[in-house]
Amino acid sequence: MFKSVLLAGFGGQGILSAGQLLAYAGTLASKHVTWVPSYGAEMRGGTANCGVTISSRPISSPIVSEPGTLVAMNRPSLEKFEQSVVSNGLIVVNSSLVNCKVARKDVQAMYIPANKLAEELGNNKVAVNIVLGALIFLTQIVSLDLAIESLGKVFPPHNQKLIILNQRALKIGAQFFDHLAKEKAG
Amino acid sequence: MAKVLMKGNEAFGEGAIRAGCRFYFGYPITPQSELAHFLAKRMPEVGGTFLQAESELASINMVYGAAGAGARVMTSSSGPGISLMQEGISFIACAELPCVIVNIMRGGPGLGNIAPVQSDYFQATRGGGHGDYRLIVLAPSSVQEIIDLIREAFDLAEKYLNPVLMLGDGLLGQMMEPVELNEVKEVSLPPRPWATSGRMGGPKRIINTLIIVPEELEKHNLKLNQKYKRIEVKEQRWENYQTEDAQLVLVAFGTAARVCKGVVDYCREQRLAVGLIRPITLWPFPVKAFDYLLSLATVRYFLSVEMSTGQMIEDIRLAVNGRRPVYFYGRFGGMLPVLTDVVKEVKKLLLEEEC
CATH class of the missing domain: 3.40.50.920 (Rossmann fold)
Structure with missing residues (x-):
């Protein structure tokens, strides 16, 4: 098993924390894990991205230059990284903020209105974990249970309110494409 | 024991604490600043001293002083800051005092950038500062290895009474990987007959790097050189x-x-x-x-x-x-x-x- 994910968006969307959540879940699953942030001259409101690799074997290069999965939380991220995704890879697009479609035909593109769903939950900030939930459902990179268990590592464990909110975000994301498929089938 | 996810820079800090290091002096610079952030919080928890100095020059001279007093002490920086420290490092090498210096390399020459490089290899392995001296240089390649090697870095520094440099690139400092932390054991420091902590009835303890008589400096150079030869034979990894x-x-x-x-x-x-x-x-x-x-x-x-x-x-x-x-x-x-x-x-x- 070898899976690499690039999460990209703008600073403040929680991109780095979402990547850490994934990395913690991979660690709990006893996998080899690397998490690498973009640490260039970044600033608030600028772009932010991080690469997470989860593998059953030791990871040679921690840099995710050709991701198997791309999470594009905003339009500049999709434009910047669409071409880097491997052929037959997956792009999960936050359709609340990205008003265009994935141009490539050799990758799977999935759209989820993460900010809209987050607002329905009552907090715009959890949009990234809604997408993360969807990504976990689509790729099975880690189990949803381990991701939920990892919330206490990324957020202060005493802040139960925040943890419960993000738990719900992960679950809503994980159910989104499942429901969509069932609606279509039904 | 369960693995925890840790950033490379933090692993240097946690590893140092577990190795019994209780003094850290440093000055911030990307891409190693998380090391200082981590120790600013962690050092007081174990009764240690964390101090952000006013410059790299001050940091390394504080390290010199603490080492001279017998402390397990560390500093860290990135290339440009390590360049500024070279005078002090040369003094510490001449005075034969133990300390650990971490260099998380960034692009150069000059201010360069903060991206990962290995271009401080010459600076690290040729001594770096003035005079005829060597540093023991350890190069971890994973976050786990940082934890494992930093303990050894302190031990080597005290075994040979020589500064040890740990060399990593920005990526190693910034990335997170799962690590296994051993139980924290009380580290008992070996005797420190060089430390200026009181003569206790013995001979005077003086730390000095001014050896003005050529015959005497040649003897000191020879002594250092013999030590470096011993290290070359025994410590290749x-x-x-x-x-x-x-x-x-x-x-x-x-x-x-x-x-x-x-x-x-x-x-x-x-x-x-x-x-x-x-x-x-x-x-x-x-x-x-x-x-x-x-x-x-x-x-x-x-x-x-x-x-x-x-x-x-x-x-x-x-x-x-x-x-x-x-x-x-x-x-x-x-x-x-x-x-x-x-x-x-x-x-x-x-x-x-x-x-």
Whole structure:
């Protein structure tokens, strides 16, 4: 098993924390894990991205230059990284903020209105974990249970309110494409 | 024990605490600042001293003072800051005091950038400052290895009464990996007869690096040199990866070595006999690794893969001493070697010649 994910968006969307959540879940699953942030001259409101690799074997290069999965939380991220995704890879697009479609035909593109769903939950900030939930459902990179268990590592464990909110975000994301498929089938 | 996810820079901090280090002096610089952030919080928890100095010059001289008083002490910086510290490091080496210095390298020369490089190799392995001295240089290539090696760094520093430098690139400092932390054991420091903590009825303890009489300085130089020779014999460390039957042996350390392990795996799947020597001590350079491989006679070429324009290759050539050709592949300026590009270089050497 070898899976690499690039999460990209703008600073403040929680991109780095979402990547850490994934990395913690991979660690709990006893996998080899690397998490690498973009640490260039970044600033608030600028772009932010991080690469997470989860593998059953030791990871040679921690840099995710050709991701198997791309999470594009905003339009500049999709434009910047669409071409880097491997052929037959997956792009999960936050359709609340990205008003265009994935141009490539050799990758799977999935759209989820993460900010809209987050607002329905009552907090715009959890949009990234809604997408993360969807990504976990689509790729099975880690189990949803381990991701939920990892919330206490990324957020202060005493802040139960925040943890419960993000738990719900992960679950809503994980159910989104499942429901969509069932609606279509039904 | 369960693994925890930790950033490389934090691992230097936690590893140092677990090794009994209780004094840290430093000045912030990307890409190593998380090390200081971490220790600012963690040091007081164990009753230690964390101090952000007013400059790198001040930091290294505080390290000098604390080491002289018998403390387990550390500082950290990145290339430009390490350059500023060189005067102090030279003094500490001359005074024969133990300390650990961490350099999380960034692009250079000059202010350069904050991306990962390995271009401080010369600075680290040739002493760096003025005068005739050496640093023991350790180069971890994973977050776990940071934890494992920093304990050894403090032990080596005290065993030889010499500064030890830990050299990593920005990527190693910034990345997170799962690590296994051993139980915290009380570290009992060995006796410190050099420390200026009171003569206790014994001889005067004076720390001094001004040795004005040439006859006396020559004696001191000789004493240091004999120590360095002992270190060269006893402390070479490296990792062999699939080298036993290798025709082409890659040589790389730190992050470049991780990429090269991927290259070896890829080449082996294509039945190319490729291996890797990963130096863990950059000084002393693991000459023994080369002597052993050359005695096997299967190796035909060496290829140095570095994140610089070619610095370690000089040590490889000295170790190989003309017995085989040594080639070079490097990326620099903050660019990383890419697996497929290194494979191309490997194939150029191994396949084209046969055509």
